[in-house]
Amino acid sequence: MSIEVIIFFxxxxxxxxxAVLMVIQRNPVKSVLFMIVNFFCLAIIYLLLHAQxxxxxxxxxxxxxxxxxxxxxxxxxxxxxxxxxxEKANFRKMIAYLLSGVILLELIIxxxxxxxxxxxxxxxxAVKIGSVEAIGASLxxxxxxPFEAVSILLLAAIVGVxxxxxxxxx
Amino acid sequence: xxxxxxxxxxLFKFYTRDILFxxxxxxxxxSILINIHTNMNTNELFAIAPIISVTTLSxxxxxxxxxxxxxxxxxxxxxxxxxxxxxYFSITTFELSGTAFNQMVTIGGFAxxxxxxxxxxxxxxxxxxxxxxxxxxxxxGEFYILILFSTIGMMLMASAADLILLFIGLELMSICLYVLxxxxxxxxxxxxxxxxxxxxxxFATSFLLYGIALVYGATGTTNINYIIQNLxxxxxxxxxxxxxxxxxxxxxxxxxxxxxxxxxxxxxQGSPTPVSGFMATGAKAAAFSAFVILFINSTSSxxxxxxxxxxxxSMIAGNIIAIAQTNVKRMLGYSSIAHAGYMxxxxxxxxxxxxxxxxxxxxxxxxxxxxxxxxxxxxxxxEEKNLQFDDYKGLGTKKxxxxxxxxxxxxxLAGIPPFAGFFGKYYIFIAxxxxxxxxxxxxGVLTSVxxxxxxxxxxxxxxxxxxxxxxxxxxSPLSYLVLIAIIILITGIGVYPSSILTILNQIP
Numbered sequence: 081m082s083i084e085v086i087i088f089f090x091x092x093x094x095x096x097x098x099a100v101l102m103v104i105q106r107n108p109v110k111s112v113l114f115m116i117v118n119f120f121c122l123a124i125i126y127l128l129l130h131a132q133x134x135x136x137x138x139x140x141x142x143x144x145x146x147x148x149x150x151x152x153x154x155x156x157x158x159x160x161x162x163x164x165x166x167e168k169a170n171f172r173k174m175i176a177y178l179l180s181g182v183i184l185l186e187l188i189i190x191x192x193x194x195x196x197x198x199x200x201x202x203x204x205x206a207v208k209i210g211s212v213e214a215i216g217a218s219l220x221x222x223x224x225x226p227f228e229a230v231s232i233l234l235l236a237a238i239v240g241v242x243x244x245x246x247x248x249x250x
Numbered sequence: 251x252x253x254x255x256x257x258x259x260x261l262f263k264f265y266t267r268d269i270l271f272x273x274x275x276x277x278x279x280x281s282i283l284i285n286i287h288t289n290m291n292t293n294e295l296f297a298i299a300p301i302i303s304v305t306t307l308s309x310x311x312x313x314x315x316x317x318x319x320x321x322x323x324x325x326x327x328x329x330x331x332x333x334x335x336x337x338y339f340s341i342t343t344f345e346l347s348g349t350a351f352n353q354m355v356t357i358g359g360f361a362x363x364x365x366x367x368x369x370x371x372x373x374x375x376x377x378x379x380x381x382x383x384x385x386x387x388x389x390x391g392e393f394y395i396l397i398l399f400s401t402i403g404m405m406l407m408a409s410a411a412d413l414i415l416l417f418i419g420l421e422l423m424s425i426c427l428y429v430l431x432x433x434x435x436x437x438x439x440x441x442x443x444x445x446x447x448x449x450x451x452x453f454a455t456s457f458l459l460y461g462i463a464l465v466y467g468a469t470g471t472t473n474i475n476y477i478i479q480n481l482x483x484x485x486x487x488x489x490x491x492x493x494x495x496x497x498x499x500x501x502x503x504x505x506x507x508x509x510x511x512x513x514x515x516x517x518x519q520g521s522p523t524p525v526s527g528f529m530a531t532g533a534k535a536a537a538f539s540a541f542v543i544l545f546i547n548s549t550s551s552x553x554x555x556x557x558x559x560x561x562x563x564s565m566i567a568g569n570i571i572a573i574a575q576t577n578v579k580r581m582l583g584y585s586s587i588a589h590a591g592y593m594x595x596x597x598x599x600x601x602x603x604x605x606x607x608x609x610x611x612x613x614x615x616x617x618x619x620x621x622x623x624x625x626x627x628x629x630x631x632x633e634e635k636n637l638q639f640d641d642y643k644g645l646g647t648k649k650x651x652x653x654x655x656x657x658x659x660x661x662x663l664a665g666i667p668p669f670a671g672f673f674g675k676y677y678i679f680i681a682x683x684x685x686x687x688x689x690x691x692x693x694g695v696l697t698s699v700x701x702x703x704x705x706x707x708x709x710x711x712x713x714x715x716x717x718x719x720x721x722x723x724x725x726s727p728l729s730y731l732v733l734i735a736i737i738i739l740i741t742g743i744g745v746y747p748s749s750i751l752t753i754l755n756q757i758p
Contacts, residue, residue, distance in 0.1 A: 221352070222352045223354075223414070224351060224354075225354045225415065226412070226415050226418055229402075229406055229415065229418045229419070229422065230418055232305060232399065232402060232422060233421055235312075235399070236396070236399035236400075236422060239312070239392060240425060240429035242392070243433065244432060244435060
């Protein structure tokens, strides 16, 4: 068993455990902290897949910026009595259980049944395309126009937020 | 003013310092930058001139808004002039063909026609919204900026040759429309419309994105032409069909076809009235452009069945529910569902005439519907008054000019000759008959007969009923001018439909 496989199993197990803990926590702040753990585990899995760029982005954007936002919102909202969040068993909940059961079954079948061969080994190309240089080069060559369009998209979102949040009506 | 300018300069300095720092750190960066210079030539920039023109315009208006006080009039003027320039560029690029930017965008022809359509729609919306915003004491330049940004998104969608660009265009358009729907922050219905549109829209966009991801996973590319050409000899057919199905759902949501129409009436009713007009025409036309790019040449019988179902359901449900409405904006919302159904017939027909019919219909529909929403926005009084059918009683004597214009628009929407709406439907029904969908064409004719009832109900209320005195606000001469131009155009297109059709025939 190579070191990569051992790391993978360690990280995967802690990712699953933290995800489950995040869902079953009563206290929203604790729940968010477990989510951070989960995001870090995912980042390591991305690294194992040789996707350095996505791994860094995962930590910077999700574990960094978005989680801070989550924490702030939860602390500002002051959710108070968590027992109110408890839901009684009802029809909707039954459907939710059913659907998650079906998805679990699907995943198990997908793993047990003989998978396509191309999923089993990682091609050497994957190592190349995951690097920051390769992503930068393709962003500024092939995908130059979509890249610029995304910058407009972000600008539009900023203008939209300012309009919705700051504009003073008479 | 001065301190803002200094701030701007320091920001600029910051960026240049940043780039210099980066170029020292990363040796590859300089080579990448040189690559950009060699890869881009001015021809390609000219080829997407309409998009560049709107983008520049929106940035100029953004700068005007942030640097100059009391800038609403200036922003309005610059926006109108800039949109005329965009229209000019759209027409001059019509002759071009092929793709640009590494097969990211198609240029000329189809994309240019749609660029003309979007810039006209944006222009009309901007003119009507000026009166409307002044009436509501909310004449902010940001409104025009958001309209321009969403126009960029629409143009990107219509000229996309790559699924990534299609998605980015759709997002750009939608995000601006979510904000515009909730522009009146202190109005409950506007908030409701924005939230509903945002949540359901984000849901639909995720469908589209999953579809694109599946198609990419199965084919290994996002290039639309390549995918369409090699669709028959692909192995992972399950992934592809699920992916295409999800893309279809995402787009059907955007055009508001039944059963993905739930958001339409509420959003059109709650949004500021000119924005409703823009959504009903611009956003719908953009989604249809994507539909045409992806599905017009499809030979698959499953896709055809789905399109037929969507179109039949939309025509029936849209027209029948519209009868029961008492709010004029809501009525137009349901009628726009029905119009989406008519255009889907052209798509299901999947032939040359079907495509031209859709384009013709989109042009006619854009003029009629923005005009109708425009008249409604002029009649509407503060705090969403004057929007019920009862308020339109006796309008023929109180506001004869507006009533006459609205009546013509209603006739055209109902598809009564000699107005443009009639020929739009005519070409689409012919296309359906040509590809053995006669029953669908008959269904279309029958449902348009139903639609005559609720369109004429408004005309009857205006001319043959007595109503109470209601308050009107001042209508600017510019709005009248634009309305008259719309009437001339829809009558002109209706009398000489071949003028448009010969242009559409030139598109390869």
